[in-house]
Amino acid sequence: xxxxxxxxxxxxxxxxxxxxxxxxxxxxxxxxxxxxxxxxxxxxxxxxxxxxxxxxxxxxxxxxxxxxxxxxxxxxxxxxxxxxxxxxxxxxxxxxxxxxxxxxxxxxxxxxxxxxxxxxxxxxxxxxxxxxxxxxxxxxxxxxxxxxxxxxxxxxxxxxxxxxxxxxxxxxxxxxxxxxxxxxxxxxxxxxxxxxxxxxxxxxxxxxxxxxxxxxxxxxxxxxxxxxxxxxxxxxxxxxxxxxxxxxxxxxxxxxxxxxxxxxxxxxxxxxxxxxxxxxxxxxxxxxxxxxxxxxxxxxxxxxxxxxxxxxxxxxxxxxxxxxxxxxxxxxxxxxxxxxxxxxxxxxxxxxxxxxxxxxxxxxxxxxxxxxxxxxxxxxxxxxxxxxxxxxxxxxxxxxxxx
Amino acid sequence: xxxxxxxxxxxxxxxxxxxxxxxxxxxxxxxxxxxxxxxxxxxxxxxxxxxxxxxxxxxxxxxxxxxxxxxxxxxxxxxxxxxxxxxxxxxxxxxxxxxxxxxxxxxxxxxxxxxxxxxxxxxxxxxxxxxxxxxxxxxxxxxxxxxxxxxxxxxxxxxxxxxxxxxxxxxxxxxxxxxxxxxxxxxxxxxxxxxxxxxxxxxxxxxxxxxxxxxxxxxxxxxxxxxxxxxxxxxxxxxxxxxxxxxxxxxxxxxxxxxxxxxxxxxxxxxxxxxxxxxxxxxxxxxxxxxxxxxxxxxxxxxxxxxxxxxxxxxxxxxxx
Numbered sequence: 001x002x003x004x005x006x007x008x009x010x011x012x013x014x015x016x017x018x019x020x021x022x023x024x025x026x027x028x029x030x031x032x033x034x035x036x037x038x039x040x041x042x043x044x045x046x047x048x049x050x051x052x053x054x055x056x057x058x059x060x061x062x063x064x065x066x067x068x069x070x071x072x073x074x075x076x077x078x079x080x081x082x083x084x085x086x087x088x089x090x091x092x093x094x095x096x097x098x099x100x101x102x103x104x105x106x107x108x109x110x111x112x113x114x115x116x117x118x119x120x121x122x123x124x125x126x127x128x129x130x131x132x133x134x135x136x137x138x139x140x141x142x143x144x145x146x147x148x149x150x151x152x153x154x155x156x157x158x159x160x161x162x163x164x165x166x167x168x169x170x171x172x173x174x175x176x177x178x179x180x181x182x183x184x185x186x187x188x189x190x191x192x193x194x195x196x197x198x199x200x201x202x203x204x205x206x207x208x209x210x211x212x213x214x215x216x217x218x219x220x221x222x223x224x225x226x227x228x229x230x231x232x233x234x235x236x237x238x239x240x241x242x243x244x245x246x247x248x249x250x251x252x253x254x255x256x257x258x259x260x261x262x263x264x265x266x267x268x269x270x271x272x273x274x275x276x277x278x279x280x281x282x283x284x285x286x287x288x289x290x291x292x293x294x295x296x297x298x299x300x301x302x303x304x305x306x307x308x309x310x311x312x313x314x315x316x317x318x319x320x321x322x323x324x325x326x327x328x329x330x331x332x333x334x335x336x337x338x339x340x341x342x343x344x345x346x347x348x349x350x351x352x353x354x355x356x357x358x359x360x361x362x363x364x365x366x367x368x369x370x371x372x373x374x375x376x377x378x379x380x381x382x383x384x385x386x387x388x389x390x391x392x393x394x395x396x397x398x399x400x401x402x403x
Numbered sequence: 404x405x406x407x408x409x410x411x412x413x414x415x416x417x418x419x420x421x422x423x424x425x426x427x428x429x430x431x432x433x434x435x436x437x438x439x440x441x442x443x444x445x446x447x448x449x450x451x452x453x454x455x456x457x458x459x460x461x462x463x464x465x466x467x468x469x470x471x472x473x474x475x476x477x478x479x480x481x482x483x484x485x486x487x488x489x490x491x492x493x494x495x496x497x498x499x500x501x502x503x504x505x506x507x508x509x510x511x512x513x514x515x516x517x518x519x520x521x522x523x524x525x526x527x528x529x530x531x532x533x534x535x536x537x538x539x540x541x542x543x544x545x546x547x548x549x550x551x552x553x554x555x556x557x558x559x560x561x562x563x564x565x566x567x568x569x570x571x572x573x574x575x576x577x578x579x580x581x582x583x584x585x586x587x588x589x590x591x592x593x594x595x596x597x598x599x600x601x602x603x604x605x606x607x608x609x610x611x612x613x614x615x616x617x618x619x620x621x622x623x624x625x626x627x628x629x630x631x632x633x634x635x636x637x638x639x640x641x642x643x644x645x646x647x648x649x650x651x652x653x654x655x656x657x658x659x660x661x662x663x664x665x666x667x668x669x670x671x672x673x674x675x676x677x678x679x680x681x682x683x684x685x686x687x688x689x690x691x692x693x694x695x696x697x698x699x700x701x702x703x704x705x706x707x708x709x710x711x712x713x714x715x716x717x718x719x720x721x722x723x724x
Binding site: 043076077078079082084091103107108111115127129171174175198 | 536
């Protein structure tokens, strides 16, 4: 054997030894969470979901069983999400998976959880295809993009105008937002965009496109992308002189606090569809806002916070309803029981702007549980930003699906 | 003994590995290690042996992955034809990436290849037919005798022979005339040219051979369960991780890419729980390696072997005296 190969053997042995499987705690309900946590709020979403689930352990657990949470970061990268979910399922032998933030990560996860028959709850991803894959094991607490697009599209067409210019970045959220809006306008009003342009996620200067948009004099400027792109485009749209009467509408990432903070005064009038607003007057919402303010030091929690919290509550509800044996031999039965318990949740009233309902069929109608979107407008930008809710729209389960 | 015999023994010894793994996650990690070995060994050829500073290797892997995915889903080729086709396409892309190296060197070549790599990623993100920013899904696994190799254990038997073959060929190339020409090129292109080495030709060969490896690794990743690829998996961060494998293992060392790929993949997996500090830890490892172990673990091994040989010679001489 060559000397190099001989030297390699200890490296392999060391590596495999180090990667030996950790002991799996019996008699605990094991939950794996994978989210994008490379951003500050992402860390808080993950922490909140974990802490909300583990909170039951202080009061004796669920039906006397404690919850053990494994929290990992997927950095919004599918390969890392796939590695995380494989680790949850095969190494930690989890009963349930929660994840992820980005649709591009949740999609391959759905294939794995379907194949391995592990229930998966999607807290943040909005891409419509996630629940169209026909998996009997996936449940979504986030509002699907098939609903979102119509919340702002319908309201703005009826109240502002139908001449829409689109400027969006080439990430899943940006493309999804713009394409859905365009599709709605084509189908409903047979209206074509007055202008459409795609930019890179990393682009900083959007002024050349915005100057062209100004010359088309649109009613609405639709801005798709992640939060930094939305903030920049909004700000630069005023710099090039697009008047304030042109309504700026953005993808749901606009609900994240950095957008009004970065955009400053330009954020005033920026409209977006979301699942939750910290201005929601309901006691349950205000109680949640207070919790986040005190525990996570965030003044106005966005809908990713509320969806993370809501997911934890729904999971706890399902776990309390499921009859679990929590032995190695019963792992598959326990996973099935949790899936069925999730599917039995009907008209759950929590932080979402409408009730959340699931059912047994592996269809988007059954698994897109949250079907209510709200339209929110920033009334003030900067550090002490403020907002108001313009409209609340609930949809039928089959809305936006091909007949 | 024919040089291929130890490799055949290696295959036989490693065949039962999935059976020894306690769970499917370990099998998955072993598959990722083997694919990373192919990538790192390929990068070591162009960077470690031919001395060409490229940061475009990850883009070639993306080209291999997407080519294989398109050929199997849209053209209908089985994996066994899609893989070699993707490898050839990647090789052609490697030749194109190698062309700037005729006139550029060092940091300038790195910048040019970085630009090309980012262009590939952005082009994929902006192409709906390639899944765009959503990702390319439903890439089928390989089939053998009508059975899908879609478990991590069964996929191991696809990846292992290819990884060992890739390693064997890299060693064969590096011990041949071509390998010696690469080393001459790395040390001093002018001196190499003066000695009769066709600098342009060998630069292109280095890029093409390295690209063949990247294309193979890309295709293997694309067909591995769950059959999903995304442009976010081919960013500069992945390229830096790949460079870390080669630098940590020992740049220019014959086993460097292999040792680096094994250790970096395992360390990355073990530090997954400490996600807040993971990137800082990896950055620290790169800095410390460059500062205190510039030849990587391969360099340390070489140092140990040389010292042992000298000690043995000294011992023989002292015994004779």
